[in-house]
Amino acid sequence: MIDEQQLTTLFPSFEQPLVKQMAEKAEIREIPSGELLLKTGQNIRSTTIVTKGLVKIFREDEEGASSLCTIWDLARPAHCR
Incomplete structure (x- = not known):
């Protein structure tokens, strides 16, 4: 609680x-830094709310290769890199 x-x-x-x-x-x-929160295709059983730190969003192509899509900097609200 x-x-x-x-x-x-x-x-x-x-x-x-x-x-x-x-x-x-x-x-x-x-x-910990670098840990995955969600994977492509993963079933979501709960909501994750991130309150501080950086969140990196990656996109996977059809072959499974990933590329960086955006970074959210939670220390600076509404700021994407």
């Missing part, structure tokens, strides 16, 4: 019922 105040601080625009539900079910994890 996560503290509701912590969630309200992170997501001030979220309505209280959503914050309460997230507090009951969410977990905070620290993801």
